[in-house]
Every structure is written in C-alpha cells, then in structure tokens.
Amino acid sequence: MKVNITETTDTCKKINWDDMLDSELLDTIPTNKELKGNNTILDKGLHNKNVIHENTGQKRKSKNTELKVKKVRSDSNEEIKQQVPTETCKQGNNKNNHFRKQKYTKAIKNWLSNLEPPTEDITDLDNIVNDSKSSVDIIQQNTHNSHKEKLVIEKTSKTNKKVVQAQLANKDGIMKFSKPQPNAEDTKNINEAVETKPKEKKVKKFVAPIKSQIPVKDITYELHTLDEDNLDDHREGLHEIINIEIIAVLIYSNGFCQLNSHHTDGTCTPDGIIVNSDDMFYCFKGAGQKIKEALKCLLENNTVICYGAQNILSYLKTHLQMDRINPKIYDAKIGASLLEPDNPPENFSDVQKLLSFSAQYTVATECTLQKAAWYMSLLKQCWAKLYAMLAEDNLWKVFVEIEMKLLPIIAGMECRGLCIDMSKLKSMEEVLLNRMKAVEQQCYKAAGKVFQINSAVQVRAILYDELQLDAKCNVRIRETLCKGAKSTSETMLRSLMNEHPLPKLIMEYRHLHKAHATFLAGIAQHIKDGVVRPTWVQTAAATGRIASNNPNLQAIPKAPFDCVMFPEAGDTDNSQLMFRSIYVSRPGFSLVAADFRHVECRVFAHAAADAGLLRALADHPDLFRALAQHWLKKPEAEIVPEERERTKRLVYASLYGAGTRKLMEILDVDYQQALQVAASFNSSAADLCKLAMILSEEQLRTSSPPVDAHLLLQIHDELVWEVNDLHVDRAAAIIKQAMEGCGQWCGMTVPLPVAISTGKDWGSMQTLEN
C-alpha cells in the first residue's frame, strides 16, 4: 500500500491534473461502474464523497482512488454488522471490534503475501497479530473500554509501532481485499471484484486519461486583458456588443476560474472577470473608473450567461461598487439544479454530466486565461443544451420569473449582512457559562462521578447500565436509528426524569451547551467588524427552499431561552435570554419583519381542499393553538405556549410525512399521485416565499418616493428588512400589500394574512397594527 501511495503521488506530479475534468477522471476508473452497478445506495455515497473532496484541491488526486476503497470498506462493515447481531451495546461493540480486528489482521497477512515480500514486516506482523488478538481476548474478559486495547498493543510491540501504524493507516485499503463473502450467490461477483481491484491497483500509474479520451487541439482564443490603460484601444469593439448573449465568468487570484474552481480554496479572491461575446474574450481587471463603466455597459445591454451568478454579483458589488446593477442574467448552475432538484450538481463538471455533455477537445495551453476561455466555450454549449431542457420540462418560467429574479436580492442580502451587538453577546455568554458550570457540577454529583455529558455513549452507560433507570421506570427506551442502541434523546430523558435527578440535569446541560456553542460562540466565529454575513444557498434544498449557512441564521431560537429549565422553590434566578436580540439594526434604521401566518398549512389546505382545515384557518387567528385545543381537548385559554410549540412541531412533521397519506385519502388517488401532489405542494410553498421576496422587493424599489430598505434575512416564511427610520410605516404597508398579493399571483384561494412587526433588535419586535 505504501508503495502504491508513493507511486500515485509520483504519477501525480507528472500529470497536469488541473487540466482534467472530473468526469474524465471518473471515467478512467474501471471499478467505478461496477460498483455503481452493485448498489445504488453506495452509488450515492460515492457521489457525495466525490463532492466533498471537490474542494480539497491537491489532495483530491490521491484521494480519488481511495474513494472506491472507502466505499467498499463501509460496505463490508455493514455486512459485518449484519452478521454480528448487536445485543447490549457494550458487548456488541466489543464483539464487533473483535470481529473487525480479526478480519483486519487476516487481511494484512493476505495482502502482504500477495504483493511485496517485506520479510521483516511479515514476522513483525505476526507478532502484532498475535498480540492484538490476545489483547482483544483480555479485553473481552474485562469488558471494559477500548482504550486498554490500544495500551496493550503499544506496550507489547513498541518497536513495531511504526509498522503497526503504517498498517493501520492502510487498513482502509486492505480491508477491501479481504472483504468477506457473506452470500453464496455473490461469491462470483466478489471474486471478480477481488480480481479486478488489485489489477487496478497496479494499473494505478495510469497515464493522463485526458489524452486518451479527448483530443487536444492547438487553439488559441483571442483574448484581451483590459485594464485602465488599454481599455480605450478596445472601446470600439466593446461598443458593438449589444443585445446578444455574453458569457461572464470570474477569474480568481490563483488563476482558476469559476468553472474549475474546485481547485481553489477559501483563500482565493476574485481577481477579474472574463466576458465572452462571439469569438472575442475580454478579461477585465482592476477597479478603475473606465473599467467599471465599460463593464456596466456591457452587462446591462446584453443577456449574461454565467455559472455561479451570486459570486459575480457580489464581486461587482464589493470590488467595483456597482450596487444597483441589475442585468438580465441566466445562471447555468441554478438551471441545472432545477433539472435535478434531488441531486443538485455541485460543480461545473457535474453540470456537464447532468446534461450528458462532453467536451469535444481540450486545449493545449499552460495559460490559465486560455484555459478559462476554453471552459467558457464549454459553458456556452452547455447553456444551449440546458435551455432546451428547461423549456422542455416547463421549468423555463420558474427559472426566469423566480430563480433569476432572486439572484440580485440574495446577493444584496449577502453583501449587507446583519449587525451584531457584541456587548449583549458577551453578557449573555457570561450568564450562560456560569449556569453551565453549576449544572455540570450538579451532574457529576448526581451521577457520582465525572463523565462527559456531551457524549451519548457515556450518558447511555450511566443511565441504563449503571443506574438502570429504564428498568426502574418501566419505560421502553426507543432505539437509535443506526446502531440500535438505547436513545438518550430529550423525549427519553423526559420519561425518566421523575426517577432520578440526573436526566433533568443532563437535559439542562445539553440545552445550555447547545445554546452556547451554536448561538453564541458559533455565531461569534463569523462576526467580522460587528457584522455577520451568512451565505444563502439557493440550490441546496431538494424542496426548493433557500438555506443559510456560515452561520445558519434560520435556526436561531425564536422563543425566549430559559437559563433554568426546572426552577426550584429557592431558585430566584429565572433569567431569560433572547438569542435573537443580539441582532440589531444599524443606527438610523429599524428592523421590519413580515411573517406569513402558517403558509405551509394554508398551502396544504389549499392543495388538499380540506374543508375542516380551511375553516380552522378562517376562524382562528392562531391555528396551532386551535389545533392543540382540539387534540388535547382543553379549553383554548388553558393551552400553554409549550403545548402550542409542540403542536406546531407535530404539524410540521406530519405535514410532510403523513401529509402524503392524507392527500391520498382526501383526493382518492394512488400513492404515486399523492406523492406528486405533495411534492408540488412542497415546492409551491417554497416558491411562494421566494415570490414574496421578489414582489416586495420590486414594490419597494419602484415606489416613489424611494424607500431606503434592505432585505437581510429569509427564514422560510418570515422576511426581515432593515428600513430607514423615516420610512418604516410606508415600507411596512408596501411589504404587507405585496406579500398578501402573492397568494393571488399563485392562484391561491386561501387568504394569506401577513403579520408585520418592527423593532430595533430582532429579539424585541413590536407588532405593527394596520
């Protein structure tokens, strides 16, 4: 294995990997297809892994070959798991470990004898194998944690340590070869696989596949680099570019462009923008006045096709201060993810695969700009294909009317960012940390020892093995999804909390810890100059929703946060924290939030035409309260907020899961059709929210006199603006009107009431009547 690794790296040096497309890379790996054929789930796994490695640049090449390896290994693990039924968690784990160890050592032997003859190593290895075996046995007798196992190995074979580590490091690769054959029927296949894989290993010093697959043409694109000085020389040519489709692609400081940006890492900054019309390529660099003007003219007078429009727009905004530019822009990335929402392409080569497009030739060049130009010509061809496919699937309208109009809005949100009140953050953190320490100590006291409260494994051991709380409470503990171990989730802890103080304390600690790690410390990482700028991802969700990350501002708790969950008699410190209140408006501005009143439910009611739900929506201002009242059979006044929240969660969960079944009943259609209806309802809810953004933004822009308002957040059915203090009332009215008009635009028969509230910080918003 070691040998192989070095070989790979050596080979890597010779090949110009940067020239290679991922599709080409993948095609050269023979077992890939076989594996794909074997198991579709694995196929998906492979894809994901591939995606993950996409950004790691140089690393990727060596890993690429490992992908399959890892995949196979995980597969074998699964099979092993199936073979060894887990009983109680500890024993099961040990057994499992033991089993794996045996497999592993056996594998090493087999593998070594198959390949190189490292005589020394083999003898060493035998020792190690024996040692580890015996140590495992010892462990099994002890039935204690696995740290000892490691210790034993280290002690007995100190001199062989390096060998062991080398083997351990390669264990992934080795496991693959010794993969057991659990089913007799598969034996043949596996034999084949075993045969092909080592073969492939040796073949691994493959020649650059790009050369064998795609002809290289010696083409030089006509490319001009424009800066402030030589712009005038090309002014005539630029002026002729009007009313046609142009391609625009960002070029980064390391020479790569958006279309092969998987070679870039986070440190790369946009360095310029290449524009292509017909056969001419212009590369605009710098931020001079003339450049700005020329670029602006170019972008506004033509239809712009690009890949990753958000990056381009934010480049224009931040580097060139072109704020209110609103070109007619088509983004191939988003178009492609519309075509396949369940599995959106992650990079340009994915898009090509999706369109079953393959480059006819590549260019022989070391010049990065020429390379970028070649990529752009590919993009141009892809776009033609994409356009046809979008039109064919009736997605063109959605693409143009919704997704593309959303682009500038989202770019605006990203640039603006949200102001943070640091002092508030600090003080909250202090309160939280103090409380956490106290709870932590109480936990140790209650458990009788020190343990890691965050570790589900340790908590499980204490709760169920030592204290045997499940037996005492006579509760059946739900099992976790993957390993089937006893769950320590909140609902389970709740059912145990009367028996022992520990569950309560654990719940509270988790609560506090999560809050601190995610909503204070987690947010703090992303603050720059008192502003936090999340990334908004349009293409992430299969449901068509927009997702936010770094940080995820959509998940900031809405409800006030109790520092003390179970206030005791003597406890006076029942301070509450509002995590949303650390987000404040800029001086001279106010925050304005507009909230659809349970859109999801309304859209569902509309889609299913459920009379009862429609009536409930019409009669009750607060649907969840009404539902809670109905289900719990309590008078409405007695519903406490907690119950309401739980009802809400239940409704959301069942809306998607059980929603399909209900639709099936109501509409009297079969499962497939119901699924379709449900999907369409899902996406229409998401589209409704997007539409709300577009329409209200449009109204605000076009209103006269102009309103100084900036969209900051989209939390699915809530929109948050930052509005100049002087314009608040007017903006609120415009927003409300625009949003309530969305329903009609979509043909909804159910009214969509919108609640508007304003305030200086996001935590304390006052509802605005009228």
Add this chain to the structure above:
DNA sequence: TTAGTGACGCTACG
C-alpha cells in the same frame, strides 16, 4: 503522538 475524517447522535429552525 497528533490532525483530519466520516459516521453517528442530538436538536435548533421551518
């Protein structure tokens, strides 16, 4: 010995 990684568990939001 350590840093990186993928799998898993839990829980915020809607």
Add this chain to the structure above:
DNA sequence: CGTAGCGTCA
C-alpha cells in the same frame, strides 16, 4: 420531512 450545526468516537 429536510435544512444547518455542534459534539464524540474510531
């Protein structure tokens, strides 16, 4: 149901 994120463990 499906986003994101944090933490542990091997």
